[in-house]
Amino acid sequence: MGIKRIAVLTSGGDAPGMNAAVRSVVRTGLSSGMEVLGVHRGYNGLLNCDTVEMNLRSVSDIIHTGGTVLYTARSPEFNSAEGVQLAADNCRKMGIEGLIVIGGDGSFRGARDLTQAGIPCVGVPGTIDNDIACSEYTIGYDTAMNTAMEMVDRLRDTTESHNRCSVVEVMGRRCGDIALNTGIAVGAMAILVPEQPYDLERDIYKRMQYTQSIGKRHFIIVVAEGADCPVEELAKEIQRNTGIESRATILGHVQRGGSPTLRDRVVATQMGYHAVKLLEEGKSNRVVAMQNSQIVDFDITQALQMPRDFDADLYQIALKVSI
Numbered sequence: 001m002g003i004k005r006i007a008v009l010t011s012g013g014d015a016p017g018m019n020a021a022v023r024s025v026v027r028t029g030l031s032s033g034m035e036v037l038g039v040h041r042g043y044n045g046l047l048n049c050d051t052v053e054m055n056l057r058s059v060s061d062i063i064h065t066g067g068t069v070l071y072t073a074r075s076p077e078f079n080s081a082e083g084v085q086l087a088a089d090n091c092r093k094m095g096i097e098g099l100i101v102i103g104g105d106g107s108f109r110g111a112r113d114l115t116q117a118g119i120p121c122v123g124v125p126g127t128i129d130n131d132i133a134c135s136e137y138t139i140g141y142d143t144a145m146n147t148a149m150e151m152v153d154r155l156r157d158t159t160e161s162h163n164r165c166s167v168v169e170v171m172g173r174r175c176g177d178i179a180l181n182t183g184i185a186v187g188a189m190a191i192l193v194p195e196q197p198y199d200l201e202r203d204i205y206k207r208m209q210y211t212q213s214i215g216k217r218h219f220i221i222v223v224a225e226g227a228d229c230p231v232e233e234l235a236k237e238i239q240r241n242t243g244i245e246s247r248a249t250i251l252g253h254v255q256r257g258g259s260p261t262l263r264d265r266v267v268a269t270q271m272g273y274h275a276v277k278l279l280e281e282g283k284s285n286r287v288v289a290m291q292n293s294q295i296v297d298f299d300i301t302q303a304l305q306m307p308r309d310f311d312a313d314l315y316q317i318a319l320k321v322s323i
């Protein structure tokens, strides 16, 4: 006897493309003859039984929208043995036989705990940070990078007019992928990421002075939020060390919003589909991932222990061409 009722929730930080993933889960589930419940506000919705029965039309007109129609939350109440037990009991009460969790690492820890408490869970990586070790891609990452790129392009106009230096902080938590790729795309002279050691004297002040001596008049420096280098202070130090007027900009939450790019919509659709198929096949405690552009899956517990790869070759290319 196949699985009759599944549920889907979005948890942790929101990411553009989460709606496309929810849509895919709902429509794949319904087409497989399952009932699908949408759970509101992440794990909070399981604690409060705040759910809604989804049909084909519940997910109309959302593939192109940012945010998440299911809302998201961080739920400290869930993150305890009692919280997980209550959520599992409520799932049983509501007849939920499988749960799809769209979120990041923290949300997957919750999914692992809930699976251990008897509710089969599958995780789908939805986070702009691209910080899920087992997957080369996370839903929202492409949109966030494109947003960051557009914003820095705008800064470049004013930086150029005034012969200034713009120091821009982008998101990514402990992961430098957004910074590295955005930095390359905007022609940043330096990119600071948590994965690579840096020396401000060598990598920024001296490089700026050198490029200035050969005619460069304006500068963009991209800093990952996890690089441990507050941009306001860095801008002051650059100005003090080089004499070049410098301004700091923190792009912040603008990177989380907006209509998802084509790539995010397509990958979200593939991953949502794959997640439902896993539950249908009776698999659980899995996380959907992308490897060599293919959609695959891993055991959540193992996935959470994998070390993250950083594209050091791409970083070297950035260094070479940013002079």
Ligand code: ADP
Pocket (backbone or CB within 6 Å): 011, 012, 013, 043, 073, 074, 075, 076, 077, 078, 079, 080, 103, 104, 105, 106, 107, 108, 109, 110, 111, 113, 127
């Ligand atoms: P993300 O999923 O984006 O990494 P968080 O780390 O904030 O975001 O996690 C989202 C939610 O997942 C938390 O609010 C909590 O309810 C749950 N969670 C996080 N860590 C754990 C954990 N170690 N065990 C159980 N649940 C967790």
